[in-house]
Amino acid sequence: MKATIMYRNNWFGGDGWTFYPVKIEIADNCPVCGAKRGEPHPRSYCEDGEWYSVDNWENPCGHIDSYQMAYREHLRLKETKGEDTTVTPFFR
Numbered sequence: 001m002k003a004t005i006m007y008r009n010n011w012f013g014g015d016g017w018t019f020y021p022v023k024i025e026i027a028d029n030c031p032v033c034g035a036k037r038g039e040p041h042p043r044s045y046c047e048d049g050e051w052y053s054v055d056n057w058e059n060p061c062g063h064i065d066s067y068q069m070a071y072r073e074h075l076r077l078k079e080t081k082g083e084d085t086t087v088t089p090f091f092r
C-alpha cells in the first residue's frame, strides 16, 4: 500500500531537527501476523507551527505500525527491487 508518513532524520542518527512528509510503499499486510493492514487516511498534523498532511491507518489485527518501522520496510522493499534507497523528500 502507499502512504504518506512523517520522516525524521534522527531515525538514522541525525540531529532530530529535520522532518518532512515522504511517500512510501509498503506491503498490504501486517508484517507481524500477515493480516490485511488498515486503509491509510490523511490527517492534518501540526509541528513547530507548520501544518502537514500525513496518513494514519489502524490495522484491524491490532498490531501498530510506527512511521519509523514503516519507513524501514519501505527501504527494504526498494532494496529488494534494486531501486535507489536514497532518502528523497517531496516537500521542502
Ligand SMILES: [Zn+2]
Pocket (backbone or CB within 6 Å): 030, 031, 032, 033, 034, 035, 059, 061, 062, 063
Ligand atoms: Zn498484525
